[in-house]
Amino acid sequence: MTRLPDPDTTKMHAEAAEAADAIARQFVANATVIETLAARLRAQPPRFIVTCARGSSDHAATYGKYLFETTLGLITASASPSVGSVYAVAPKLDGALFIAISQSGKSPDLLRNAEIAKASGAMVVALVNVADSPLAKLADTVIPLHAGPENSVAATKSYLCSLAALLQLTAHWSGDAALLAATKSLPDALRDAWNEDWSSLVSGLRLARSLFVIGRGFGLAAAQEAALKFKETCGLHAEAFSSAEVKHGPMAIVGPDFPVLVFAQDDDTGASTAAVADDFRSRGAPVWLARPGASGEGVLPLPTSPHPAVTPLLTVQAFYRAANALAIARGHDPDVPPHLNKVTETV
Template identity: 70%
Template structure:
């Protein structure tokens, strides 16, 4: 089997078309929601998701807090589904992110949010799902059917939906101008040569994935995909947190993958990469404008908020290659199902 024969490869390859379709189809609903939120701003934002969707929520936290100045926190679904504890969410914006919109604990948390007086927005791929039915506003992901257990295009679609909402809500001219160029940038990212990554990690047993700020969510996502599709134990850390103890593990037999965007977090993330290289570790760095051994190409020219989408698109292609080289079929990870219905 070649990587291009897998569903993971083919579905991830569709991401540019998905994002282009989503931005066009959602313009009316996103603009209307943004106008309403400007007129009646929420006191705070609560996100709720599981798995890859929760990694999209981690990205949303940095986007909303840096661009809108509104505190954004992640809700634990177990608080509502298991402990049945009522929350004080009046006048909050509750954003549920889900591919299927079916997970029972996510639905119970969304129902609890409505009872508590929050405005419920669903970023969901299946618009006929129970989550979409109970939401005040639905922002469809428009990813189309996703059959591989590993979520790819639906994850990128969630990131794009967050960007779209932020651009319209904040009125940021630079971000607004960047959105139409995002699909072409994703196509370039898909064609970027990341072969050194999937060749370099064939024999790895453990690694860290490091990101910071906008890049932390995709570090979490990449670590999950390494475990899920490649049988490779990976853990994600902030470039700041990794120095508080986890870095003691890093050495010649412990590789590190660093993600960075061209903003105020770039210097500190590159400094961590240099320190790990100094210990003899194999270090890969994906960041715009970086060159030399161990660097992975990332298109530049877009706002830093957009860079994580470009990096994770290149990563998905590399991960589908790495999985096969390590003897795994990325479409059918052991013991996993497409929809995980936690309660």
Template identity: 80%
Template sequence: MHAEAQEAADAVARQFAANAPAIDALVRRLKQAPPPFIVTCARGSSDHAATYGKYLFETTLGLVTASASPSVGSVYAVRPHLNGALFVAISQSGKSPDLVRNAEIAKAAGAIVVALVNVEDSPLAALADTVIPLRAGPETSVAATKSYLCSLAALLQFTARWSGDAKLLAAVDALPDALRAAWAQDWSPLVAGLVDARNLFVVGRGLGLGAAQEAALKFKETCGLHAEAFSSAEVKHGPMAIVGPGFPVLAFAQDDDTGSGTAAVAEEFRARGAPVWLTWPGATARDGVLPMPTSLHPAMTPLLAVQSFYKAVNALAVARGHNPDVPPHLNKVTETV
């Protein structure tokens, strides 16, 4: 897991160089026939990438983006009305039967099907109108790391080239080096603080919500640590009642209008006696604050936070006596129907 996560920057650079022609062709098609809305379909870490994609699409392109429940098509056999829509399926393996079935249904309903996959000869890639390869390379650890970051990077490059936003395009160019800087950050205080933890909240908001979801999943699967992800707004609607002394919180603050609210929630938890770690772009290490490099754009920020987090959670898993590469009861490819 450590070695694969460390490769993310090189994988992203490789992806950006190789995928530009295919993405530009897709963008030309979408500009000629703009979709009325976007639908994402994914599970696990890929669905956390889809959460990021939702906020990225809606804040940058102004297109309403919905997450399709795979069971609606594969189990309940519902045929949604998707004519002209953009259907984005995200899967590292491209083999999960329910995702493949939903992509088939979407295509038959008149949607443009785009597949973000790491395995380019997978069933999902075979039926897609456009394939955007993740190009993460081999990933043998059960816990997906570089393939997750490559999913976010593909969504970022796609959106930047579709929107033509100069700041977003600059962030794409800067991302590989920024990921290298994020990997170099020292989050050892988080590791030391969670060695004996049993429960944890991870909070983020907006573009950073998917990062919180991904972190909570990795805590569970690699460390045996029960962690739940919440929006820093939603956590105030009930869940925050259980936060107090001995209940740790990890908060990812964005460098946008959601950031101050996330920081305020973190401070409220700290005032109750909860162990709290907060991070945001450009933060320097100090008590309760985890360092992060500066981000050129809020859409880049979740990738930097997750890259720093992966190094820390791998170390935490080892410190807690777990093998992060082979979590109990899990397989690399989960084939749900």
């Protein structure tokens, strides 16, 4: 049997721990491109926004949707890559801002959809970790993620860098003073989140077979990302739901021995999300709640967040450390999940 590494020696642990420094570098390196793009978008506002991504990058797009819609009031939709690449249909995107998010920037379906968007008159912006990738060369504007090399199959710092890039763009585009201030304080807040103790989650899920991960609003993207990482690194089946959507059927299977991880925001969605956690706990389900300022049974600590839009990044950063440790506890190497490759190219 292959000997598993210690949790603190995995590539996933090392790379996730680098997220705060990577984002600090990213903010400095991208200052000019962000300010230039924000000025252009203020001068020529798009009619709507379309995102295009897969996997963890699509979870980042979910976060972007809530940022854009709540801060800018611009309807944001997620494009299905198969519409352009498989069905060969060209959506009408004239006047849209088309944001493609990809670590490698070379998946054929994303490239095809970006080509279609550009041909239809959309402004194409690419968020990529490989700054000279085919997607970057095709885009009107490139926002490099500056995450640096990421060798673990599980994306960690590149995911957080994607969220940070969307945050920086939205803060400068909107000129929102509170969001701009929160952006500046993000790296330090991430360092605090990395040091939080989520060992109760690790011990509680070591023998689990399935669970729900719940979030809402800004926190939905964090729930989606956590559910993927449970499957990918821990061999643990997990499904992500909005705390509103879970009431429409899925909650019927929650009871004793069915664990639930809840990410509640420090905003107007927080109380209702925490109430869902209480409901599940009353049924005998093992429940863990992550919410800034929360206390009590099953609470996973988080540092004080400088802004609700920053909270999902802190939640995910604390989660990544726990997921890495949980993978080892369950007998999995988080760096080399079975049947998966670092770069997935879909057509």
